[in-house]
Amino acid sequence: MDEYQDEYHDMIAVAKAYFQSFATAGDVEDQLSPELEFYFPRFGTGQGADAYTQLARGLSNYWDQVDYDIDNFSYLAAGANVVVEGTVSGRLPGDITFRGHRFCAVLEIRNSLITRLYFYTDPDMAAQQPPPVVWER
Numbered sequence: 001m002d003e004y005q006d007e008y009h010d011m012i013a014v015a016k017a018y019f020q021s022f023a024t025a026g027d028v029e030d031q032l033s034p035e036l037e038f039y040f041p042r043f044g045t046g047q048g049a050d051a052y053t054q055l056a057r058g059l060s061n062y063w064d065q066v067d068y069d070i071d072n073f074s075y076l077a078a079g080a081n082v083v084v085e086g087t088v089s090g091r092l093p094g095d096i097t098f099r100g101h102r103f104c105a106v107l108e109i110r111n112s113l114i115t116r117l118y119f120y121t122d123p124d125m126a127a128q129q130p131p132p133v134v135w136e137r
Contacts, residue, residue, distance in 0.1 A: 008077035011109045015082045016070060018107070018114060023068045025060070033113040040119045066090040069100075080115075082107045 014031065021028045029049060036052055039045045043055050059066075066088060073086035083106050089099040101121070108116035 008082075010112065011077050011080075011082050011107075012075045014109050014112055014114065015075065015084055015105075015107050016073075018117075019068045019070055019073070019084070019086075022056075023066055023070075028056075031114055032117075033110065033115040035115055036117065037115070038117040038119075041121060062092065064091045064093055080108050080110055082109060 018028055018031050021031065032049065032052060034049065035047070036049065037045065037047050038052060038055065040055055040059075043058065046052060046055060067090055069087045069089070073084050076083040083104065085102075085104050087100045087102055089097075089101065091097050103119060103121035105120070106116070106118045107114050
């Protein structure tokens, strides 16, 4: 591997570790930069550990269980960014399950810390809301 491949391999390892920790309710704080900037649909943007804690607390109230299919994630690394495309399954309060929900996340990683974390997904994991558009097929 050349030095870029080594660097990208390390950045992808940071991204994998984040999702593994998050899925097991592990501590992700040591993986996040103090200057973290993040985005999650319906939460909006936030900065820093306190705002991230609010997001994580809200998600833990929304999800009873979350399982990322980490072994089948796709990764693309360029510059300081890792783009992760994957699926998540889990259970919501009321024993409502969802499977194979797609998402994309863009992580900026500097000095082995996540400095920017933007999630792109439909936050209606279990499709409980009526679709805003009915597609003809």
